[in-house]
Amino acid sequence: MLLDFSIVRQQYIEDCENCCNPIQVNFVVESQEISFFSANSIEQ
16 A cells, blocks of 8 residues: 555545455654554445
8 A cells, every 4th residue: 555645634445455345544644754544444
């Protein structure tokens, strides 16, 4: 998974590279470092 640090707060849905199920990705960048990251399945 590649993260774009040019946008400091992001939330998006991406398909898992292994199982193709959708996951919700959230992350925050501060001083060019990840200060928060989560990736959760949205499969029911």
